[in-house]
Amino acid sequence: MSATELSIPSDLAEARRVQGLIEEALQASAFSEHDIFAIKLALEEALVNAIKHGNQMDPDKRVYIIFQVTTDRFEIRITDEGEGFNPEDVPDPTDERFIDRPSGRGLLLMRGFMTTVEYHGKGNSVSMSKVREISP
């Protein structure tokens, strides 16, 4: 199956539209509800990061998305036009010292819910994949 490429402005409503599109593609490929929840959650976190932290909600900056649904996995790459960041600089939100912080859990959830999460270049581009769960 070929990949779908999209670009959206730094607008959370547009991010929701992309999530809707991807959810439809996953349902059409008969991914389980459990997998769809995991992917939607990781997408929510990654897109909010790109729009809010990456592009700083700048309406002139865009977010570029390329995704592919195959028989055994879902793959996506999300790139923003921000300055990027080093994922290793994000304090561990499960550490007792940081657990009261209101943010920093998005990355942890992306890693928890997806099979792979990898940042590229200066950290303004993330690729994620989810291997389809095998039906019991």
Next chain:
Amino acid sequence: MASQPPRRRRLEVEDIGDIAVVNFVDKKILDEQNIQMIGDDLFRLVDELGRRKVLLNFGNVEFMSSAALGKLITLHRKLQAVQGKLVLCKIAKDILDVFKITKLDKILTITPDEQAGLQAF
């Protein structure tokens, strides 16, 4: 100038004895602005209405992102500070993973259903 969205009810609060049982109106707890308002409403229960026992029922909630977790921790700390208690109940299995991955299940009291939640105080 940005216009303010109309204020709408996001929580349903029912008193069972001295416990405030809170149900979420929204199926999805997303968007910073929405979460900010939910947080404000929750904090008001403690700060202004003097509630000390709060049971959050997630039975209606189908989706929730990390943005909401900070509010739950703040509410938990606020209640701890006044010798109160926060209990969460009826969290869908997938959403429970959100709490497990972030290890908040170790800090917050989570019960399977409302009855168990009421007994956890």
